[in-house]
Amino acid sequence: MRDIGRRGAVVLGVTGLVAPLTLALGTAPAQAASCTTQAGPYQKKVEKFLGRPVDGRQSAADCKAIQAFQNKHGITPNIGYAGPVTWGVMDLMNKQKAVGKKPNKSGKCPVNKGRIACVDLTLQLSWIQDGSRLVYGPVPVRTGRKGYATRTGLKKIYWRDVDHYSTLYNVRMPYSQFFDGGQAFHSVGLSVWNPPGSHGCVNMTTKDAKKYWSLLKKGSNVFVYGRKPGS
Template sequence: MSIFTRVGLRAGVVAAVTGVVVPLTVVLAAPASAAGSACNAGTGPYQRQVEKALGLKVDGRQSAADCRTIRAFQAENGVRPAAGYAGPITYRALQRKAAGTDGTCPTDVGRIACVDLGRQVSWIQDGAKTVYGPVAIRSGRDGYETRTGLHKVYWRAQNHRSTIYDVEMPYSQFFDGGIAFHSITGAITAPPGSHGCVNMQPGDAKAYWGLLRTGDEVYVYGRKPGT
């Protein structure tokens, strides 16, 4: 057997051992990862408020059931991390979810999408009747504020990609220059905000896509905190 053959065999053995060790490491790490996904967040500063808003027993003490319910709400409403902790971001998201229309959006134009920048919510109404929402949104950051006023949906693209920022913008409905409703994959609550667009969770953006048409009105008002 030549030295090259011996070296080749040794390399093969090492590669084989390495190929075994890596999968075992992954397998052994799996239980730890699964344990890490258990809902074991502690009691948050807004525990009582969150319990009340979610219809849980209001005692101010985090239980495993509380944690699972809070985590499900967080996951559904774009709050990250969705760990079940009743913190200020979760409480604000609940407040937005419960927010009703405030009578500011026009009721005499038929189908209209309303965007309240102050509360970071949006909904669709027909006359005075709300047909979808309110839902949490993320508007423009400081320096890229979503422009207020009455607009119209003028262009729609279900699978749009931004040529400026090179990002996917599913369910895009443009209503003011380069400003559109569209879905994002990240957290709606993540700072600092968009570059002017009205970011939505995928389910809400898809619903808006089904409810709005080119020519429908969009009314944006208020001011986003911090801008």
């Protein structure tokens, strides 16, 4: 498949968003679904994460708090049920927070390449380092879902388009920096924790995508490793 950029540039295999187009474009969500009275298998863990009384019983207030979290991050069904998808997002957030300012503690991202953008698929985190010095991040990202994995390995940014438009998915992909067969860093107008993931691109908030744009350039190294949970 081909994706023709705003200025006529052609990128083979450009990836896009998995989320519904309405979410990707930032339009208003559908009317809120009714709340469930049923406690989910992760009720206590979800209650703890949200700062609710941890009793394992579903109250109306619990449901509203869970539903608000689901609506914020595009989790469906958004009925306030403490199920595996909702807890999976929360658990990932906890793991990301625990990393702190040492995202490359394991040393998996090369420190002998100068400035490099690292992507940890397992933790859904990215950062920029220069040698062993952390330059920016880590920041949460949204990578390829099952069947559309963000490919691992050492790559280089080969093309940049600050206001890229995907004709394949009819969505804007601002601050696009392509590094592997159409896979790119770019900003999205939805939560970076929105499951199940992208079609291979590394989605970021606008703030982080702008910073990556300013810190990287054509020819900059990118290293992707790990495996996205559930993929």
